[in-house]
Structure formats: C-alpha cells, structure tokens
Amino acid sequence: MKQWFAKGLGDGIMAAMPAAEIEEFFLPLFRDAGMPADMAVFTRHESEGRLHCEVVAYFSPAAAEAARAVGAEPCEMPVRSGLGLLAGDERAWEALFAE
Template sequence: MSTWFSKQLGDGVLAFAPKEQIQAMFPPLFAAAARPVEMAVFTRHELDGRLQCEVVAYFSPAAEALARQLDAQTCEKPSPTELDLLAGKPDCWAVLFPERSSP
C-alpha cells in the first residue's frame, strides 16, 4: 500500500469548508482503522503559475478510504516541504517522511 491521493480544495478562502469536512470525517475512520500512525492528511498552498494559491490535500496511503469518499485522485508522494498536518498523529511525520529531520 503505497499510493498517495490528492484533492484540490480551492483557494485559501474557499478551502476552509472542505478542510473542516475532512477533519470531521477523519476521526471515525481513524478509530475504525485502530489509529495507525501512518494514516494522515496534509495540506499545502500551491501556486503552480496561478495568480492565487490553491490548497491541495494529500492523503497518505493508509487514508485511502477517506480519499476515495472525497473523490481524491492518485498522485505521487508529496514532498514534505511546506506541508501542514490537517488530520492524524503528529508522529506520522517520522513514519511517512523519514527523510525529514523534524516536523
């Protein structure tokens, strides 16, 4: 299980509601999966040549059930640079991004 997922949530203002939705949906799925440290959702503000930044959510492979419920698309593992943890345990950083020295 190594497939990551991503979903565009909109610009900084519009992303507020989808981020809240993810945070509300995550806990029951996390509990049902026995709270694995490798289950997490991250966000990053990305420009990619646009005038306004787009907030993108990245779902770890262990968060696949949530990603699929939200119609997220498969993607490459994101770089940990400028990622923010949206849902999951803080110690997920060491498991999911061992190359990163500190959160």
C-alpha cells in the same frame, strides 16, 4: 511505494470548509483503524504560477478509504516541504517522511 491521493480544496479562503469536512469524515475512520501513525491527511498551499494559491489535501496510502470517499485522485507522494498536518497524529511525520 504505496499510492497517495490528492484533492484540490479551492483557494486559501474557500478551502476552510472542505478541509473541515475532510477532517470530520477522516477522524472516525482514524479512530476505528486504531489511530495508526501512517494514516494522515496533509495540506499545502500551491500556486503553480497562478495568481491565487490553491489548497491541496494529500492523503497517505493508509487514508485511501477517506481519499476515495471525497473524490481524491491518485498522485505521487508529496515532498514534505510546506505541508501541514490536517488530520492524523504527529507521528505521521516520522512514519511517512523519515529520511
């Protein structure tokens, strides 16, 4: 399995700006790479028992350049449940989470 990356973006209210910055940085890289189905960034609200949820961005292995540029850390592949596609193509769901 290839390496995934994760970056905390803050609580649900504050995460909008960093999420937009990630998307803005990612899109030119995505286009330059030929818009591959396996290159994507996903987000999920995670609480882990805390009072406030934190939004976490998950970068697929093909998005490693973008992940490193924003300081994301290596992580396990996230489970699909609760994820939203922040940047990439809808084909990413099938390419990355095929059962």
